[in-house]
Amino acid sequence: MPMKTMRILLVEDTHDVGEAIAKRFEAIGHAVDWETNGRDAAEIIDFTEYALIILDVMLPGMDGFEILKRLRKSGNSVPVLVLTARSEIEDRVGALDLGADDYLVKPFDFRELEARARVLIRRRTGGEATNLIKCGDIAIDRGARSVHVGKREVQLKRRELTLLEVMAARPGRVFSKDELLDQIFGFDEAANANAIELYVGRLRKKLEGAQARIVTVRGLGYQLVAGDAP
């Protein structure tokens, strides 16, 4: 899945923090509008469309919660990631209630911020897939991006999930490595067949205990088998 250039609004009044966030997202090819005043930010949101808003809570002019409230009231469903330094944890819960899609408590890890932002942007551009794929005792909820093996919910990485989705969509079908490579990495990402082996290995490990499993078909590729056949 190639990363397109996205427009991101950053509302953060601490200069160092804002600068670091802006640089990070610009480095991976996004356009970042950085506002330090809450009131200004609220006005910009009204006439500009963004792929993601990163919102600090404590702001001069208008606080982050107020902006969020106005935003959702006006029917704007842009993903919002809230940054909070407030000591009360209720703030975090409150943020989700007010319609934030995710939150991070300061101080946070910048890689984590980037990863979460990525998820939010993808969720938006990827459309609202809510269908459930089942293969044997493996259930994939594409909306919630969660995978269950029996009663156990297993945490999968994005590419592992994509790999499983591709194979589970047509159980029993043998997928060649090249085919999987295209599906998972897209065309402009450099990856080789070894990467597929790596992901299949991880996926097998994470699906351990399931009746459904990934079978290697020598010389051809991989297939997902639902039942308990050998």
Added chain:
Amino acid sequence: MHHEPSLFARLARRISLVLGIGAALLVSAAWYYAETAADKAYDRLLVGAALQMAESLSVENGALSARLPTSAFELLGLAERDRIFYRVIDTNGKTVTGYDDLQSPVSPDGARDGLSISEGTYKGEAVRIVRATRVLADPSVTGHAYVIVAQTNEARSALTRELTLRATILVLIMSLLAFVGAMLAIRYALQPVERLGAAVRRRDPHDLTPVSVDVPRELDPFVSSINHFMGRLNERVDLLQRFIADAAHQIRTPLTALSAQIDLLGHDKLDKAGRQHFERVQQRTGELARLTNQLLSHAMVIHRADSIQLEPISLVDVARRAYRAAIPITVDPDIVISFEAPDDRPFVLGDAVSLREAIVNVIDNALRHGTDQRLEVRVRSDAIDAYVEVEDDGPGIPPEGWEKATQRFATSKSHEGSSGLGFAIAQEVVNAHGGTLGFKARDEKSFTVVLTLPLYKGSAT
């Protein structure tokens, strides 16, 4: 510490003293009255006998003759064991009959009415002596003739003893009843003190709300000073917690800025040694950030334990949310992480925010210090309790270190730095929910942290 004697002992001692003195006074009085009564009774007999004797004196042939009546001796014989002495003296002072040396200690002049009663000794024995006077006006014999009768004291002493003994028994019985009654009354009266003591003892150490036990008016000053003290303590604790929260908050902003600067620095432009230092700085900043968050979290759960009303919540929902929050997206992709929940949704009476914080901290600890390849979060329940289990395949904590692990800033050997407040927070929370934090080492490749919470049995909403 030097112990004052108990209130009960003090009261008991004083009441016994008063009862003892009272009993002694009563017994003395009883003895006095008994003696008086015995004297009166026996004196009557003695006087009667003496008068009869005096009456029987007559003058025959110009001389005083004493023909003593048997009735007088019968009267005296009523006191069986006592001996009688008598003497009849004529108008000239000569003994007519009886013991020559029997004297009345009272001089005849002092008792003109003719009758005197006195104590005395005769032949070495204490006796009661009565003297009756007979005035003779016979032509041949004129003047005063006397009859002296003495009687030993045995009968009257016996009567005195008996009367005193009976009175003493009554006094003792009454005193005993009074003592027992007083002890029961003291015990009853002191019950509120015990109740108050028990109520204060039973208190949760975090509970600094005023004591609300119904006590008698006399204990009000005591209770209000306890409450006043608690109030002040509570203010101090609040102040301290607010200070911690404020301090942590104040640290957050520059800390975020610091990590921003580190991030901006970027490690691509550095040489190998510089990169090592850079990674160290990054790692330490991360530790500092985590510790700050834990400090806040700790202050928060303690604050909430005092102030938040518990309500029935689904443990699976709380644990799932904690699981999602605790596992960073950037976690090592080779780790197998899973969440398992039972079909029935166990409910517990709790504070969702604190519980979530507890579970997040346990998972975070496992991710940082435990997990090698596998991390499993499980919720399960039995008839009594609900459990959240966090299992990893790391080295775990050896059993001898389990107790220490829940202490604040306990350090683990296998890691530099400390595991911080994670377990302390979790323990604080589960204890406030009436649960426990435990550890389980199944084998070499599995270490489990178990949060046990009492199952909520009411109707779940």
